[in-house]
Amino acid sequence: MNQTTLHDTHVALEAKMVDFAGWRMPVQYDSLLDEVRTVRSKVGLFDLCHMGRLSIKGADAVPMLDRLTTNYCAKIPVGAIRYGLFCREDGGAIDDLLVYREEDGIYLVVNASNCAEDLAWIRSHTDGFDVEVTDHTSEQAMLALQGQDSQSVLQKLTKDCDLSSLKYYRFTFGTVCGLPNVRISRTGYTGEDGFEIYFPDAEAPRVWNELLAAGEEFGIRPIGLGARDTLRLEAGMSLYGHEIDTDHNPVEANLHFGISFAEEKGDWIGRSALEAIKAQPKQAIMGMTTDGKRVPRQGYRLFVGEEEVGYVVSGSVSPTLDTNIASVYVRVGFDADGTEVEMDIRGKRQSCRLQNLPFYSRTRK
Amino acid sequence: MRPEDRKYTKSHEWIKIDGDTALIGITDFAVNELCSGNEGDLVYCDLPEPDRELEISETFGEIESVKSVSDLDSPLAGTVVEVNALIEEHLEILCTDPWDKGWLIRIKYTSKDLDELMDAAEYEEMVSQEQH
Secondary structure, three states: OEEOOOHHHHHHOOOEEEEEOOEEEEEEOOOHHHHHHHHHHOOEEEEOOOOEEEEEEOOOHHHHHHHHEOOOHHHOOOOEEEEEEEEOOOOOEEEEEEEEEEOOEEEEEEOHHHHHHHHHHHHOOOOOOOOEEEEOOOOEEEEEEEOOOHHHHHHHOEEOOOHHHOOOOEEEEEEEOOEEEEEEEOOOOOOOOEEEEEEEHHHHHHHHHHHHHHOHHHOOEEOOHHHHHHHHHHOOOOOEOOOEEOOEOOOOOOOHHHOOOOHHHOOOOOHHHHHHHHHOOOEEEEEEEEOOOOOOOOOOEEEEOOEEEEEEEEEEEEOOOOEEEEEEEEEOOOOOOOOEEEEEEOOEEEEEEEEOOOOOOOOOO | OOOOOOEEOOOOEEEEEEOOEEEEEEOHHHHHHHHOOOHHHEEEEEOOOOOOEEOOOOEEEEEEEOOOEEEEEOOOOEEEEEEOHHHHHOOHHHHHOOOOOOOOEEEEEOOOOOOOOEOHHHHHHHHHHHOO
């Protein structure tokens, strides 16, 4: 089992630790629901050192990635970030990722659970391309600050970089906690404003503690993976192993913003399969709420009368909406906003209502 | 130390014999696994109707927290004679007092084979290993 450099810090904070994707990680420090509320109303700090970080340098980094990813890498301006996926030829998702376009290559943030497979997948497609692939996961820490006060907290510790000028899904480099060249991106997985920062791994405990101290006046709290999952579900964001996996393609998962069928991108792995699915999708992803007490869980089946029409892929109590929520796949034809369905919970039925995603969207300033 | 006036199961139920009936509940360890000490994280508890016949190891209910669902299994065979009606609306009782006010069901047992079950010291030992 891997541990992040912050493992002992989490234990000292009395976090409940769980095994996640091969890593020993904090699932919650406090009440999971209170942690969600903290991020929605103030600011929270996340240890994301388990996430995979890869760089691809060399003259052919961009063209090679345009063969492998769903998004159009050559179109990303230097300093910008886009969401994309690796897919198989049949359109099934191998992973989803963030693509950072740099002057001399690409930096990728991938899921911890898929990092080894991603690396193998990339390396098996480098023939004929001038590229150098490097795994930075163990040498770099990754932390996220999420919530409306993120900028105020991070700016207190950041020199030579005006965070207010850093736009959403852009990145830059600055001096944070005295460390030069820290990668700072305005990204996150919560639906709130926020930042993700990357710096030498050994500095993680110091930076973590300085961020908590700087955020004290704003009510900052450390946030575990449990609340992170609820936050992303409220915001309608996909999680690998739930909304997407090798059996669930990004078209039916409604991830069109991360897929480019532009002619100029050329052929890419999964393109023809995904085009065919787009022309004739079988199922659609939807949000679902329920007034019942039971929490939707992955795998619960959905019915209209006696007809099975779909299934739950993620579910949670939502403190923001004050109801139980889920993301579900339903057969095309049953995917209208407002459709009433019944969820089978281990033999008992609970009535639910479908709605368009996301459940929660931050009001733009 | 947990109460010594009762027996414990590997799945973290407790059984307290009271004449020809027995009270069944779940331990503080089980509650903590579900909600990590945050009573607000418990969301649902489903208990059986009175008169329900139960076999040994039969699932008689479910308890659910924000993060997971656990079955409640009967360590004894018998008939449910009473259900703690307070619990379904006041799950916080399970956090504050799992041993007395937090009992779940009372059953009139037809078999009382408690030898397979643990006493408090043995349960303590098992739990300390699970906490690793």
